[in-house]
Amino acid sequence: MKVSVLGLGKLGLPLLATCASKGFLSYGYDINKEILSKLGKSITDSKETSLATLIKKFKKKIITSESITDAVLNSDITFVVTPTPSKKNGSFSNKYIFDVVKGIAHGLKVKSKYHLVVIVSTIMPNSTNQARKILEKNSGKMCGKDFGLCYNPEFIALGSVVENLLNPDFVLIGQSDTKSGDILEQFYLKFCNNRPKIMRMNFVNAELTKISLNTYVTTKISYANMLTEICEKLPEGDVDVITNALGLDSRIGTKYLKGGPSFGGPCFPRDNLAFIYLARKLKSNFQLPLATHKTNLQQTDRLVKIIMQYSANSKIGILGLSYKPFTDVIEESFGLILAKKLLQQKKIVNVHDPVALENVEKVFKDQVKYFNNIKECIEESEVVVISCNWPQYKAVDKFFKSKAKKILIDPWRMINPKSLSSSVIYVPVGQNINYQ
Numbered sequence: 001m002k003v004s005v006l007g008l009g010k011l012g013l014p015l016l017a018t019c020a021s022k023g024f025l026s027y028g029y030d031i032n033k034e035i036l037s038k039l040g041k042s043i044t045d046s047k048e049t050s051l052a053t054l055i056k057k058f059k060k061k062i063i064t065s066e067s068i069t070d071a072v073l074n075s076d077i078t079f080v081v082t083p084t085p086s087k088k089n090g091s092f093s094n095k096y097i098f099d100v101v102k103g104i105a106h107g108l109k110v111k112s113k114y115h116l117v118v119i120v121s122t123i124m125p126n127s128t129n130q131a132r133k134i135l136e137k138n139s140g141k142m143c144g145k146d147f148g149l150c151y152n153p154e155f156i157a158l159g160s161v162v163e164n165l166l167n168p169d170f171v172l173i174g175q176s177d178t179k180s181g182d183i184l185e186q187f188y189l190k191f192c193n194n195r196p197k198i199m200r201m202n203f204v205n206a207e208l209t210k211i212s213l214n215t216y217v218t219t220k221i222s223y224a225n226m227l228t229e230i231c232e233k234l235p236e237g238d239v240d241v242i243t244n245a246l247g248l249d250s251r252i253g254t255k256y257l258k259g260g261p262s263f264g265g266p267c268f269p270r271d272n273l274a275f276i277y278l279a280r281k282l283k284s285n286f287q288l289p290l291a292t293h294k295t296n297l298q299q300t301d302r303l304v305k306i307i308m309q310y311s312a313n314s315k316i317g318i319l320g321l322s323y324k325p326f327t328d329v330i331e332e333s334f335g336l337i338l339a340k341k342l343l344q345q346k347k348i349v350n351v352h353d354p355v356a357l358e359n360v361e362k363v364f365k366d367q368v369k370y371f372n373n374i375k376e377c378i379e380e381s382e383v384v385v386i387s388c389n390w391p392q393y394k395a396v397d398k399f400f401k402s403k404a405k406k407i408l409i410d411p412w413r414m415i416n417p418k419s420l421s422s423s424v425i426y427v428p429v430g431q432n433i434n435y436q
Helices: 012-021 033-040 051-057 068-073 095-110 127-139 161-166 178-191 203-232 239-246 268-281 287-311 334-344 357-364 374-379 391-399
Strands: 002-006 025-029 062-064 077-080 115-119 147-151 170-175 197-201 315-319 348-352 369-371 383-386 406-410 424-428
Touching (some): 002 012, 002 068, 012 025, 012 051, 025 033, 051 161, 068 095, 077 095, 077 178, 095 115, 095 127, 115 178, 127 147, 127 203, 147 178, 170 203, 178 197, 203 268, 268 287, 287 334, 287 406, 287 424, 348 357, 374 391, 383 391
Parallel strands (some): 002 025, 025 062, 077 115, 315 348, 315 383, 348 369, 383 406
16 A cells, blocks of 8 residues: 655654555655655654654655655555644634645546545544545546545644654544545554554544544643642642542543643644634534633733742743643744743743744744753743743752742742752742742
């Protein structure tokens, strides 16, 4: 079986590489010719764990396609992984998806063999049916007879995409017909390292499942953050004690039940807004996802208020600007939004991140001061905030040994307060415990 991947971004390129690593001859296409040229030289983004290694090791299985038609003609399955940017109303744009689908249709028109088209990008319900109509109209062929169509979104986290692809909790398949679903299921039985459950359903249910899953996870995060604020106002309150106990109940579980900053990144915020849009459009109840969204927005404002209690005219150090560890993506990140709000308050802002400073600089230019060294960032700051839970920040206590007065605000409660100098005021967000 040969595969093609159209769209070699943060998900598409790892998908191409993992397909090659599992023995599939893999054709990659992207409208950005620079990506194709870099791929040909085995150069890729080293910030995505193990991706560069895979491309180098299995480069003989990876072929760059000059056109979409070329990719379709040379493969049995085509995965579409193009962007679906959010519109102002919260829904997703299908422009890039449908442009690629039209290109696929031209390939199908001249191809005699059965071909499976798989849309991976996150889309709104009923979008796959629209893609089917475009494929049939422009190819002159019939879906389910001459070609197949599936909706197959991935549930991955940037920084660990390869691992998530190869070891999914489950595989979601929205299928046009049984034959299409069978082909894709057989692909995953060979592709995955584990033996995940495979859920097959129609297009609409699969599309709704994708955004529903992320909306449920964000609700869980916001619930933990609500508990965080309550614990701060209760003597001896400790959000970690509570969430650890709640997570032992099998109906709840510990995953994502962690009090901390607001959630961010390229998926969670926008999927939540898309769900709100969909419910509104259908004249259905949207109060729960709306409350999740509002609760999330409040988290940064709440942290700003805590900082302002201690800061006066201080220099503020922000540790971690990526939206999560092990990625340089800063989209909707807590650290980025926090820095913007502090700049609005006319504060001097110092920033450190293990990998994301280049992206941060594109946003702030010379508005903030950049540090490649954690110690120097802390020394230049009077108030320090651990905004992203990078593992490196667990050991920052060693940089607070001087007698200089410092404020350390820790939304993740990563630091052992007993290891800090007596001159440090430690503020563990989510705990009402006096460590001084």
